[in-house]
Amino acid sequence: MSGGSAPIRLLLADDQALVRGALAALLSLEEDLTVVAEVGRGDEVVPEARRSTPDVALLDVEMPGLDGIAATAALRAALPTCRVLVVTTFGRPGYLRRAMEAGASGFVVKDTPARQLADAVRRVHAGLRVVDPTLAAETLAAGVSPLTERETEVLRTARGGGTVADLARALHLSEGTVRNHLSAAIGKTGARNRADALRVAEQNGWLLGE
Amino acid sequence: MSGGSAPIRLLLADDQALVRGALAALLSLEEDLTVVAEVGRGDEVVPEARRSTPDVALLDVEMPGLDGIAATAALRAALPTCRVLVVTTFGRPGYLRRAMEAGASGFVVKDTPARQLADAVRRVHAGLRVVDPTLAAETLAAGVSPLTERETEVLRTARGGGTVADLARALHLSEGTVRNHLSAAIGKTGARNRADALRVAEQNGWLLGE
DNA sequence: CCTGGCCCCTGACAAATGTCACGGCCGGGA
DNA sequence: TCCCGGCCGTGACATTTGTCAGGGGCCAGG
Known part of the structure; x- marks a missing residue:
């Protein structure tokens, strides 16, 4: 590892x-890695990446401004050569799926051992x-969300x-309809x-995207 | 800072x-600090501290086995000379109060700048x-919990x-009573x-302990 | 001793929530 | 073409939840 070639340039995003x-x-301890940028909001990822041209971006999912999944998609569109490694607190099943669909190259939860992170970065790179x-x-096991579009929205x-009543007003629906979607x-x-339904759906990452 | 004296010995607890x-x-970058132990569960804090005799323990609040507050109290009882710095994700108002009551010397949330952490450790030490x-x-502002014992329990x-009905059975109460406590x-x-009440109470750390 | 306040417990009532059966709309096969 | 299945929207109905008034026990202050 870590021959004489140029180090891998990293961008870190975590709120x-x-x-x-x-x-x-932690990552700076590795000779072949160098952190070139840090941001605390999802919507700062692309601008900062444009400036600092990282090779790999480590993105958290939970971030203000823009969640990590959306940031992944935006970054892949703006700088296709930059790979994305999503690093998140929660192992919500749906998160992984969405991250991969958005173009991430890797997905790591925060309770993996610290020493494996550098390797993950190298692999992604x-x-x-x-x-x-x-x-x-x-x-x-969790599969794709069984919820219909309207149901997720409600x-x-x-x-x-x-x-x-509030929901009905907010969504321009009848109360009966809202109740029905909720029931479904x-x-x-x-x-x-x-x-309870809210907890389950959230746990599985079925409520992502705005 | 960091003269020729022995370095400050640290224990880290985070799940x-x-x-x-x-x-x-991060902390090992400082010359006057040395990490002598790491644990991932609250109930491992005291045993490990007994073995490695740290000067300062950095404890997360959210941990399996035993939450950081309870771990603080246990550690203070077992090794009174070891100071505690609570480092947590959530700035729940009640957490701070409970941590201090349990004998913590410091309380830092995880979105404080990284460079301030070492100073916090030194101050606590x-x-x-x-x-x-x-x-x-x-x-x-949040003050102490306004909830009565039974209310918190429910x-x-x-x-x-x-x-x-489930709650009533679990607590050996009439349904009416349960409803009343909830209403209060x-x-x-x-x-x-x-x-909603659940969210608020949890946010303020009024549901801690068991 | 009485009194007032607080907490706990309870049932009756009103309001919100969840369930159901139904109709309209659309797209993909027979 | 017709039929079938899925999704959306809706109202009537049963169930659950939240509110209220009130009774009993306990303790501190007068």
């Missing part, structure tokens, strides 16, 4: 400054794919905690409550 | 291995207190997402829903 800085310290195997299995809006969502998620 | 390792790398000022203000049990909690939190 928690402490974690971001710590990751930078070499054009390989890196995926947490246990998470991959879960993803297969459920997403319901996160605010409003009453059915509850059935499909196997939950007993609206709140 | 996310990657973050833990990254923090270790020197016997000073370290508190995020904005968070301190919020804590004052609310805590309600996290499982069960129906009122809803009123006190200023929420409109049970789910």
Whole structure:
């Protein structure tokens, strides 16, 4: 490893400054890696990447401005040569699927051992794919979202905690319709409550995208 | 700083291995700090501290086995000379209060700049207190939990997402009683829903302990 | 001792939530 | 072409949830 060639240039995106800085310290210990940029918001990824031309971008999923999945897609469109490694707290099954669909080359959860991160970066840079195997299995198990478009929309809006009447007004629907979509969502998620359904859907990453 | 004296010995506790390792790398860059132990569970803190006798322990709040607050109390009881710096993701107002009551010397949220962490450690080691000022203000504003013992208990049990009948059975109460406690909690939190009340209470750290 | 306040418990009632059966619309086979 | 299946939208109905008024126990202050 780490021959005489130019080091791999990295961009780090994570909303928690402490974690971001710590990751930078960790990766900077490797001779063949160099951190050229750090950002704390999803919508700063592309502008900063344009400026600093990284080889690999490490993106968190949970970020203000633009979530990591959307940032992945934007970055792939703007700088196709830059690979993306998604590094996230939650192993939500749906996240992996969405990240891959958006063009990520790798997906790592934050409780993988620290020493494996550098290797993951190198693999991604070499054009390989890196995926947490246990998470991959879960993803297969959870499958794609069973929720219909409207159902996800209603459920997403319901996160605010409003009453059915509020939702109906916000979505320009009858109260009965809203109730029905919620009921369908509850059935499909196997939950007993609206709140429960919300938890399940969120857990599986079925509520992503705005 | 960092004269010729012995370095400050640190114990790191965080359930996310990657973050833990990254923090270790970050802190190891400082000449006067040395990481002597890392654990991923709250109930490993005291045993490991007994073995490695750290000067300062950095504890996350969210951990399996034992939460960071309880771990703080246990550690203070077992090794009174070891100071505790709580490092957490969420700036829940109640967390700060509980941490301080449990004997922590400092409280830092994970979106403080990375360079400030080493200083926080040094301050704590020197016997000073370290508190995020904005968070301190919020804590004052949020005040102590207005919830009565029974109310918290009911609310805590309600996290499982069960129906009122379930709660009543689990707590050996009449359904009416459960409803009443929930109603009181809803009123006190200023929420409109049970789910909403749950969010508020959790946000303020009023549901800690078990 | 009485009184007032707080917490806990409970049932009856009103309001929100969840379920169901139905009709319209659209696209993909027989 | 017709039929079938899925999704969307809607109202009537049963169930669950939230509110209210009230009773009993306990403790501190007068």
